[in-house]
Amino acid sequence: xxxxxxxxxxxxxxxxxxxxxxxxxxxxxxxxxxxxxxxxxxxxxxxxxxxxxxxxxxxxxxxxxxxxxxxxxxxxxxxxxxxxxxxxxxxxxxxxxxxxxxxxxxxxxxxxxxxxxxxxxxxxxxxxxxxxxxxxxxxxxxxxxxxxxxxxxxxxxxxxxxxxxxxxxxxxxxxxxxxxxxxxxxxxxxxxxxxxxxxxxxxxxxxxxxxxxxxxxxxxxxxxxxxxxxxxxxxxxxxxxxxxxxxxxxxxxxxxxxxxxxxxxxxxxxxxxxxxxxxxxxxxxxxxxxxxxxxxxxxxxxxxxxxxxxxxxxxxxxxxxxxxxxxxxxxxxxxxxxxxxxxxxxxxxxxxxxxxxxxxxxxxxxxxxxxxxxxxxxxxxxxxxxxxxxxxxx
Ligand SMILES: *Cc1c(COP(=O)(O)O)cnc(C)c1O
Numbered sequence: 461x462x463x464x465x466x467x468x469x470x471x472x473x474x475x476x477x478x479x480x481x482x483x484x485x486x487x488x489x490x491x492x493x494x495x496x497x498x499x500x501x502x503x504x505x506x507x508x509x510x511x512x513x514x515x516x517x518x519x520x521x522x523x524x525x526x527x528x529x530x531x532x533x534x535x536x537x538x539x540x541x542x543x544x545x546x547x548x549x550x551x552x553x554x555x556x557x558x559x560x561x562x563x564x565x566x567x568x569x570x571x572x573x574x575x576x577x578x579x580x581x582x583x584x585x586x587x588x589x590x591x592x593x594x595x596x597x598x599x600x601x602x603x604x605x606x607x608x609x610x611x612x613x614x615x616x617x618x619x620x621x622x623x624x625x626x627x628x629x630x631x632x633x634x635x636x637x638x639x640x641x642x643x644x645x646x647x648x649x650x651x652x653x654x655x656x657x658x659x660x661x662x663x664x665x666x667x668x669x670x671x672x673x674x675x676x677x678x679x680x681x682x683x684x685x686x687x688x689x690x691x692x693x694x695x696x697x698x699x700x701x702x703x704x705x706x707x708x709x710x711x712x713x714x715x716x717x718x719x720x721x722x723x724x725x726x727x728x729x730x731x732x733x734x735x736x737x738x739x740x741x742x743x744x745x746x747x748x749x750x751x752x753x754x755x756x757x758x759x760x761x762x763x764x765x766x767x768x769x770x771x772x773x774x775x776x777x778x779x780x781x782x783x784x785x786x787x788x789x790x791x792x793x794x795x796x797x798x799x800x801x802x803x804x805x806x807x808x809x810x811x812x813x814x815x816x817x818x819x820x821x822x823x824x825x826x827x828x829x830x831x832x833x834x835x836x837x838x839x840x841x842x843x844x845x846x847x848x849x850x851x852x853x854x
Contacts, residue, residue, distance in 0.1 A: 468535065468651065469720045476530025490710045491523045520698055524706040528681075528713050532671075535650040535716070536663050538683035540690065542697055543709055547646065547666025548574050549702030550680030554642055554664055555579075555611065556700070557692040561586040563610040566601070568625055569594045570618035570824055572644065572666075573815055595625045601633045609637070614660075615644040616653075617764075620772045620808045620832040621825040622747040624756040627763055631659030640688060646670070647798075651723040652765045662688050669799035670769075672715040673722050677708045722837060726769030726799075729843065730835040736844050737773055742851045744829070745774040769835045770798055772808075779828040781854055782807050786831070788850035792843065798834035803843050805833050 466474065477488050496515040498504035506512035515521050525543050533541035544550040555578065559565065565579065569592045582588045593604050595614065612634050616625040627643060634641045642662045643655040649670040655663050662684035665671055672679060680702075682692060697703065704712075727750075734748045749760045750767030760767065775781060786794045786805060795804045796812050806812060809828045813821055835843060 471534045472531070472651075472719050473717045475534040476527045488524060488527050488710065488713050490706055492706050493522070494518045518706065519701055519703050522706050522709070524713075525704055525709045528704070528709045531713065531716065532650075532665075532667075532681045533683050535719075536645070536656055536683040537650075537654055538656050538663065538689075539686040540693070541681060541683040542689055542693055543667075543704040543712075544680035544682070544697070545702045545704050545708075546678045547572075547664070547668055547680040548578070550664045550666075550682040551575055551644070552578055553692050553696035553700060553702060554662055554682050554688075555582070555613070557696045558640060558642070558662075558688065559588065559610045561588065562608060563588050564606045564608045565590040566604055566609055566612045567592050568614045568616065568618060570621065570623070571613065571615050572619065572646075573812060575613075575615075575644070577815075594623075595630055598629060598633045601630065602636075605633075605637055605639070609639055612639055612641045613644075614641060615647075617647050617749050617768075617770070619647060620747075620770070620812070620830065622749050622770065622772055623825075624749060624759040624764075626759045627653075627655050627658040627660055631655075631661075634661075635659070647770060648764055648768055649719060649723055649799075651720050652727075652768055653763055656684060658763060661685055667712055669797065670723065670726070671719060671799075672712050673719065673799055673801065674711075674715050675797065675800035675802065677711045677715070679704050679708050679712050722801075723766070723768065725837050726835060727766035729837070729840040730767060730769045730771055732840040733833070733835050733844055733847070734767075734771055736848070737771065740848070740851055742775055742854050743773050744776055747772040771833045771835060773831055773833070774827060774829045775831065775851070775854060777829060777854065779807075779809065782809075782829055782831055785850050785854060788853050790846050790849070792846050798832075800834065801837045803834065803836035803838060805831060808832050 495517050507514050507516050528543050529541040579590050591604050631641050640661040643660045645663045646666045646669050665681040667679040667681045737743050738746050748767050748771045792803045796806045808826050813826050
């Protein structure tokens, strides 16, 4: 991994930073500045003309943010990384840079709610169109590609039902038509899944989730081939300006150092909780990417190192039963978001996916009885004891 072929765990700690010239500071310095002094008027002229490397103004570049951008690029095995003030900042910058009025975007059957909102806005303002398809076979994808298709946008695992899409297969079809594939890799993080290595072109992240991992930052990242990321940097990142602040970049760099350790522990805990839930009489259905009984398991084995920390499950009864379960928890937190040290539990039908019309929501498998669990880093026995006592009250 990385430019000098270090392994992932080492890259996550070292890539993009050199303490030499930084007073030996082991921790990446926080450059909390909006602008930079030029040594002369002529130097300012050279920098604006692009004739000399160097910082100008922090919306265009900041040394702390540069370390973050180099680090995520190496962790995803991409050529260039860019940082944004939120996951939606990254997603909107990428989608707006890669498309134009009247274009068509082909999407996986489930995408993040605000990404759906962004596409709806682009449809209304710029006469664009989009289709949602399951992306199970090459034939199905080929049948939906139009002359004006400018981008294939994929989320896998799909939130919250954990359905998987074979990224290598999608990338192979896209190559036939020379269409870039953009993947939202938030749920897996680069430790578990690296879409660029499977032939995809751009990866986007809500770094708010696993990459930061500590629930104290809203941030986004985009990584990919230079041909696409240079365009994003020069246009939508700079001119729309949803850039990350230096302190958030600093916190994110700190969180990312422990990503491999945390993802393994999230996965260890989730595997234990999955086994317990699966056997519990109150559970009607359960979804987890590394469920060996799931029809998607061959895809999981192929592209995801482990299952990650998110499990969705269905109980019997009504919406009220699902709400009662959440209300009966003693210390597990009822909250949206995921990937934090704390276990978070939510009700998609009335929270993260409430904006989706009921019939579409049900087609996506998001019933009133479905609950999403982001398994945290606590002792798995404590997580289970709290879930079990609440389940037993149903
Ligand atoms: C949270 C999330 C986003 C949006 O990220 P923000 O950092 O909240 O802007 C996008 N995609 C997925 C899959 C997410 O979970």
